[in-house]
Amino acid sequence: MSVARLNMSHGSHDSHKAVIDLVRAYNATGRGCVATMLDTKGPEVRSGDLAEPVLLEPGQQYTFTIIEGETGKGSRVSVNYDGFIDDISVGDELLVDGGIISFVVRGKTDTDVLVEAVDAGVLESRRHLNVRGKSATLPAITDKDWLDLKFGVEAGVDYFALSFVKDAQVILDVKQWLAAQGSRVKVLAKIESADSVKALEEILDAVDGAMVARGDLGAELPLEDVPYWQNQIVQGCRRRGKPVIVATNMLESMVSNPAPTRAEVSDIAISVREGADAIMLSGETAYGKFPLKAVAVQSTVALRTEAAMTRYQGARRFGTDESAPIDWVTPPSRRSSSSASGPSDAALSEMFAYHSTTMANTVGAPLLVFSKKGGMPALLSHYRPNKTVFAFTDDAQVQRHLALYHGVIPLLLEFTDDAEATIDAAIAQLVARGHLLKTQVVALVQSGKRPIWRSASTHTIQVRRVERKHMGSSSSSLDDD
Incomplete structure (x- = not known):
């Protein structure tokens, strides 16, 4: 798993803090990186208590x-x-x-x-x-939500998923509040109401990512419209280079059964093919009888689907024009024309990510990128390289933010003033983890607005080969090339 969701419709702050502590303890082992996402209850309408069903x-x-x-x-x-x-x-x-x-x-x-x-x-x-077809005229963020958001900031969660978002203003309000707190929590919008699909474009422009929350979406809209809106939300995020999650009823039968239905397996595959960054389980792992099996099924089906997808030599484009494959886009939010002084820094980074992906695909190499803020790994993920993006950062929260992005394995590494020593340490770590083998090549990317071991205007990509010096203590038993 990549992200642990905390559903604030259930449980207490103490119970959620216990989950956060468990995730932190797992991350501290170095075996992987799992982010935490606080999912607000939102302005829900609920029936009251009954003496009996x-x-x-x-x-x-x-x-x-x-x-x-x-x-x-x-x-x-x-x-x-x-x-x-x-x-x-x-x-x-x-x-x-x-x-x-x-x-x-x-x-x-x-x-x-x-x-x-x-x-x-x-x-x-x-x-x-x-x-059906209507949204409740409730405040976008309830008093309980504000208390939960405050708890999330204090507990150090990585993402907020805001429920029943009606327009972009609620996103902007929460982001302004976070900035005042000095918090770097990323904000996702759950698209799950009739109002949210009406304001979809402005919402996607404002958020850091989105969730296709199909449960309430299918209650407020006709069920036959849900697949259409799922595709629109996924492609809208893809066009903007923002992560998107598909959620609800993915493996609902596995709440009580040890195996999924064939339709559920197809549902996972469709979401992967459409370009989702993540697929989410809810009741299957919250209270289901077979939580580990459900996670294993979702992972296995997603990986098998990706393995069967077309491999491109160039970067995959999501939705730029009707004549191009559905898999390509330049994010409009970052599109920038050239001026007398040439393209902007943002445009250069975007073009560099695209061509870096093309080069890595051509030589069949995974990508290795060093990042302070996570911008370049996110861009590389957007262009869907054929191989994994290994993103090294010296910031633990940036590492956790990157856990949500498709195809990115975020890793923590202390950066030193010695570029070559740090690069060698990164490659050695990938070898030790079993991600790289001796003589394998890797595409090393250096870019972004915050330079590491380079001038701000310099963008570089190198192809490096794993050498004997990267093999650690095991190298003594290896033959020379």
Whole structure:
């Protein structure tokens, strides 16, 4: 796994801190790098407590009320949102937990909404409620969310995933707040509402990445629209060079079964082919019976799918024009025209990443890049090289941020003033970890706005071969070339 998600709809700050500590302890072993992502509860509409689950039959009448104190008495249950009455209309479709149960609204008063069950089902306490095609008129960030975000900053999480984002302003507000805290947490938007797809372009421009949260997205929009919007969100992030996660129901059957359905396997493969940076498990690992098997299945299917994808000699382009393969783009947010003094630094970095990828693909080499801020590894990931990007940084949080990016293995290394010694140390570390073999070549990339062992205007790429000096103590048993 690359990222541990902390779902703030459940658990306490203490329980989430315990998970963060476990991840930190794992990272400290040096065996891998796992980032932490705090997923806000957001402005959810939920039903209240029930004395016991309610068995519903088709056509059965039921009432949702905003009157406080109603705790599942008879055929009534409370709702945690006073504006529920105003947001709903007669004839609307009311969904419980994304469609496990559906109702048709038959009437309403100043305090009650009368509904009729469409299908049989069991209504339990504190269920999530959606109205098909509508978003609740709740504040974008709740008081609980702000408390959780403050906890996340203090606990040192790496990503915030904001729930039910309606427009770009909430992203900008959170980023401004983070800047005031001196925090470098990255902000992801969960695209999961009718409002969020209407404002998709402005949201993707503002965020550091996005999540396709298909559960609520499929409740607020017609189910047949979900694959279309998944593709739009993934490609929108790809065009901008931003990471994107596909989530919800990936291996839902493995909550209770030891093997996935064939459709679930295909779902993983489709998400990988579309260009997702990451695919996410939820209930499968949070409370499922087979969490380790679920992770193994997801990893195995993703790797097998990638192995079967077309290998390009050039960098893969995502969506630049209709005549190009769907796999190519120059991020519009960084596109820059030349001036009298030549291309901007950002444009040079982008072009350099593209041509570095092409060169690495041509010689069949993985890429080795040194980075202070993570910009060049992110660009290289965007161009989807055929081999792995080994990103070395001396900043542990940058290392964790890079864990989300496709094809990047982020590694921590102390940079010294001696460039050659540091490069040799990086190659030796890759050899020791089994990533490189003797005589194998690696494409060494030097670029970015913050130079390491070079002038700011210098961009270089070298092809280096693993030598005897990189083999460590085992080199004595190896023959010379």
